[in-house]
Amino acid sequence: MAAFRDMEEVSQGLLSLLGANRAEGQQRRLLGRHEQMVERLLETQDGAEKWLREILTAEKEVAQSLLDAKEQAHQGGVELRQLEAELQRASEEDARLKANLLYPFLRLTRELEELKEIEADLDRQEKEVDEDTTVTIPSAV
Numbered sequence: 001m002a003a004f005r006d007m008e009e010v011s012q013g014l015l016s017l018l019g020a021n022r023a024e025g026q027q028r029r030l031l032g033r034h035e036q037m038v039e040r041l042l043e044t045q046d047g048a049e050k051w052l053r054e055i056l057t058a059e060k061e062v063a064q065s066l067l068d069a070k071e072q073a074h075q076g077g078v079e080l081r082q083l084e085a086e087l088q089r090a091s092e093e094d095a096r097l098k099a100n101l102l103y104p105f106l107r108l109t110r111e112l113e114e115l116k117e118i119e120a121d122l123d124r125q126e127k128e129v130d131e132d133t134t135v136t137i138p139s140a141v
Contacts, residue, residue, distance in 0.1 A: 007034075007038065008035065008038065011031050011034055011035065
């Protein structure tokens, strides 16, 4: 920006020197156009600097969003591993409880079958005893 101001001072100096010359009008017009170009250049530069600041701000926001998303993904992974471990423990506990419930049931079922066999055996033996002890009374003649 200092270079543009220096150019403007030089241009003003040239104008004052050429004031007496008959090309002064043309020089003034050219100097005016030159000043307009410098002003437009400065405005463009200000606009570009503003855009760059906006882009930098947007990049920072996007970078922060990306970091936040990565952190959430990491936390989700940690939570998932914890839930999987908890599910594994619950599955093992479920299997243990089922085994504890199933063993007595199987034992009782086996005992019931044995008792049914004993009962059937007793019924058979009772029938045999009844048949063996049946006394035939001879008929009185």
